[in-house]
Amino acid sequence: MATPDRFRLDGQVVLLTGAGRGLGRAMALSYADAGAMVAGASRTLSQLEETADLVAERGGEAISIATDVTDPAAVEAMVAETIDRFGRIDILMNNAGGGAEGDGAPLEQLTDEQWRWGIDMNLTSQMLCARTVLPHMTERGSGVIINVASGFGLRGGRDNWMYVSAKAGVVNLTRSLAVTYGPAGVRTNCIAPGIFPHTPQALERWRGGRYIPIGRAGVAWEMGPLAVFLSSDASAGISGETIAQDGGGLAAIGPTGWAPRVRLTEPT
């Protein structure tokens, strides 16, 4: 197969959580451009329908499923509806997640409920979606799962508790899924996005890319090609891997990018 064809997803079905806005919406458009049919899921149906309209404008096909990815019954229903409508699921894109109430608070003030909700939202949700889709994929002997983690899944952050813990869990969940279900034909990988601001306040805050080595923040559409690559045959050799897309942030030590000049000296 010629290389460009390996990046195509024609006729495939992607179940994409968190598809109503931000990175999820951007990925929905890229999936449609690559030829996939998109089952978009999130809590807010109106946002999903806007995403589906944008997909349709590009000549793609998308359906919208209101769900709660922290609720096993809702996840079962989401998967069943996708298979009912499209007949199959080739790709699970575990994108839903986000900051939780209590993030940024001192640990002593964190309530048990806040901790559980943050872990449920960012880790348990991805396990539930994978667990529910996997029997379908292993039965067919093929499938791709992509989890979305964060740079905070690989490094710590000040007063950042549930999010760092859950996202680190996602990175290692990815590895065990790859090792366990690889023999059944299912590849699992993970994307660790850096700063992708998508509210006016966040856009303003990250203008000029302060603290980001390449000098700018990410733009949502940049998630699409990476998601398509990891979903397609082009990444056949990659499994269990987490790919950071962060403008060079994780390769650096904090905001320090440059060493002063130090000359090679002769022994004295």
Added chain:
Amino acid sequence: MSEFVPTPNPERPDDPFLLRGRVALVVGAGDPVGRASAVALAQTGADVAVASLRAGTQEVVRVNSVANEIWSLGRNNVAITLDATDGNSVDAAIARASSELGRLDILVNAADLPVAAPIDELSPSDWQAILAANLLGPAMLASAAARVMRVNGYGRIINVVSVLAARGVANTSAYAAAHAGVLALTRSLSQEWARAGITVNALQVGIYEGQHGFGDDPDAVAQVARMLPAKELVKPEDVGAAVVGLAADSGFITGETIAVDGAATARV
């Protein structure tokens, strides 16, 4: 508050992986991964200079045959032999590639000189030869290429290393150390050129089909394949597709190492 709408990729809204108009230099094109990378880039529309760090009639024949393959795909090409330990030779190679093909956008350091022997059998000159091919070459080529890439404010440097850069295997000391060095080089240069539009990434490749001394030994192949979830080795073409994925990236992935190893490093 107005709803956020993702900006489509302004350069190639239809196909994020199209490399038409780009020029690549693939070093190590006589080796399986270099050859597959050169062909994958050409299939995706790039013009490709193919180079080898090794002199010798057989090697020239191999590299010329890759150049012919690129020609048959309708892409411009040039075949080059260079000495990575000679700065003038490196500069001349970069100058030749960029002048004959009009520019230089992509450098793939894929030269592979695997050596496996107990360390007490390696002389200082053995070390120098191994480090020259596997570490000095990529460093000098990146340095010279970046001088040209800076002019356009655009560059994609992709260093291909072995999985031995990250995991210990007896009898691979010099080869492994050189490749681990390339990963450090990748992170450091990603910061050095972060504001110049040049990204620097690495592909960490598992033992692959046909790899000299590893992937061409039936016993070694069986032993490695047994521990991989997919029960088969990574193919050079899979690395080529990953090279295309990084070469076509929008520039937000830098300083990153991506394992193309069929989940070999995902497991304990």
